[in-house]
Amino acid sequence: MSPRHILILGGTTEARELAAALTAHPGVRVTTSLAGRVSRPGAVAGDVRIGGFGGAQGLADWLRAEQVDTVVDATHPFAESITANAVRAAAASRVPAVVLRRPGWRPGPEDxxxxxxxxxxxxxxxxxxxxxxxxxxxxxxxxxxxxxxxxxxxxxxxxxxxxxxxxxxxxxxxxxxxxxxxxxxxxxxxxxxxxxxxxxxxxxxxxxxxxxxxxxxxxxxxRRPPLPAGVSAVPDVAGVLERLGLTL
CATH class of the missing domain: 3.40.50.720 (NAD(P)-binding Rossmann-like Domain)
Incomplete structure (x- = not known):
């Protein structure tokens, strides 16, 4: 039986934490995609690819070719175009998608x-x-x-x-x-x-x-850009693992 393939669109601390958590599960293959905008990215567990996919269609083609089972968008909250492409590509290739967004900051009374x-x-x-x-x-x-x-x-x-x-x-x-x-x-x-x-x-x-x-x-x-219409996000790695039916 081939391993379950998870693609993480990364570049954040949460993406690295998620890759480490997923690689600890047997039968799970993890690929993290980095845009390549930072010259010295931190170490990431699992497989890593650098560079874009060529828009939503290119990503959809890659998801099919690499037999991806789930795509997790764990990019920066302001990576608006990447998130939009991920949602469109997942729908086109019929691959489940999860969006991971850490909670935003909130001002206090003295701010x-x-x-x-x-x-x-x-x-x-x-x-x-x-x-x-x-x-x-x-x-x-x-x-x-x-x-x-x-x-x-x-x-x-x-x-x-x-x-x-x-x-x-x-x-x-x-x-x-x-x-x-x-x-x-x-x-x-x-x-x-x-x-x-x-x-x-x-x-x-x-x-x-x-x-x-x-x-x-x-x-x-x-302020953060809004998520694509109809898309809700999970706030942390535990939430992604729950969506995937896995545990920490």
Missing amino acids: RWHEVASLDEAAALLPSLAHRVFLTTGRLGLAAFAHLTDLHFVVRSVDPPEPPMPPHTEVLLARGPFTVDDETALLRDHRIDVLVTKASGGEATSAKLTAARQLALPVVVV
Whole structure:
């Protein structure tokens, strides 16, 4: 009997945790697909493929050719196009699909959050809030802020960003998790007066929100894109395993 083949669309901490949990089960073959946007991805259990599939049709063809039994979309909450392609490909190839999305962050009574729908809205809001910006929205969206010539940006990303970007930009290359003490020191050392982030959720990068709260700094939070119509997500690895009829 051939092993049960699970394809994980990965790139997140939860995807790595899921791959490790699944490979511990006998009779389960795990393939994790990474987009290749990060030059030094963390170690992943099971088989790994790098690169895209060529859209929904290419993914559907791959699911059939590789006899995939279930596809799990465990990509970043802002990987909107990948999620849409995964849902379409799964339907076209009649392969069950599960979407794993970690819970988002929620503001507390002492947080000074400004929620916006896009990076463009975040950029439009910044001049009224501050002059020194800690930007943690990833290296691929800096063009939205490139016209803000009067602001100073500190940008943190895993890999070096590429232009266009704001003219006054300082780049910090780092990978989480980060501690509250480290984030507080960073905000103070760089004299940051506003934080900009995406509502990614997760513990690995949440310390910056705690630090901003303790320093009474405003935070511009870009809301997550909605899931495709009719799609519901599970919040954690245990939820995926339950859908698959497996246990931790």
